Amino acid sequence: MARYLPEMTNNGINRLQTTIVSDEFGEHREVSLTGERPLTIYLDNREIVTLMTLGAQPELLTLGYLRNQSLVDELTHIKSIQVDWDVEAVAVTTHQQKNNLDSLMSRRISTSGCGQGTMFAHVMDSLSELKLQCPVFNAQFIYDVLHALNEYNEIYKQAGAVHGCALCQQNKVLCFVEDVGRHNAVDAISGWMWLNEIKGNDKVFYTTGRLTSEMVIKVAQMQVPLLLSRSGVTEMGLSIAQDIGIGMIARAKGKHFLVYTGQEQFETNTSLLGASAGK
Structure with missing residues (x-):
């Protein structure tokens, strides 16, 4: 059909x-x-x-x-x-x-x-109904995602003044959007997912912007359990991610990153992302 x-x-x-x-x-x-x-x-x-x-x-x-x-x-x-x-x-x-x-x-x-x-x-009132499971992940997986994103950020490289967001699966970038507001970029990706019947449960969401409450809520509504940013985290964004069960990795640049939520799912060995995120 x-x-x-x-x-x-x-x-x-x-x-x-x-x-x-x-x-x-x-x-x-x-x-x-x-x-x-x-x-x-x-x-x-x-x-x-x-x-x-x-x-x-x-x-x-x-x-x-x-x-x-x-x-x-x-x-x-x-x-x-x-x-x-x-x-x-x-x-x-x-x-x-x-x-x-x-x-x-x-x-x-x-x-x-x-x-x-x-x-x-x-939308804020419905947060109690959102529950996700952060997948198993490790440093190599984060490095692979960041490496796959290197060829993007086209507008930022030419003119700056934009944020970029991406939906990734393993180390493949499925959809990348730049806009003047990070909330616009995440909405456009959500629209793409809706139009193409793409599920979020085995995906990773990346943003160049900070992880505020609004960003965490939007990603949760897309059913994406792992959130990656090169910027920082707000207190409310952290609290909501903890309540919903989203893994949150921020300050991700080069070989450095910080795991804010989902530490129990973070493996320090060299194996790739666990099967719970790759099915």
Whole structure:
């Protein structure tokens, strides 16, 4: 049976612009700038949120946002996603609207996510239902994932001012997204997973950004049990990861990393990632 796909535009836009700057010697040179555009999501003609984004994959970003905010229950409920940059908006039409949408949207939490991060309070309320099992892992596995990611971060290398996120399986990068906000990048990957029926239970999620409560919650909703970052961890992010059972590795650069949660699953020998993460 063919998987269901909503009708979608394919309106990603150019992510880089250029400008002329002066260097420390007063010499003029052309440099790249990261694009940043507002995109307002409308769900059945109702304004939901405005996101600041690179605009490279707006349809996936929209899908992932709706999924991670629990504003749409099933992919089959979505009829169409239409992005129009002339009005800087995306119109989502559903076959089946949620009856309690007003209630779900009544409380909105401003998060520490860059680029206007928000999360609806009902998502926070549902945390007690999320339970994952951190897989067995070791240093060599972390090194292999980081090595596989070396060829990515395309926009960052040219212009900076972005975060990169990736979904990995063993040492293979399945999906990599860059955006001005790390929460946008994780939402776009969630949308890609939803669209392609990709499960998260045997995957690893990588981000260049810090591991805040919002990032941990989004990754948990994707059912990914191992989280890797080259940046730091917030206290609430750590607490939520502990409660849910997510393994959290941060400050991962070169051969150095710190295991914040999942220490009991961390093997100090040279074997590769345990079978519990590779099935």
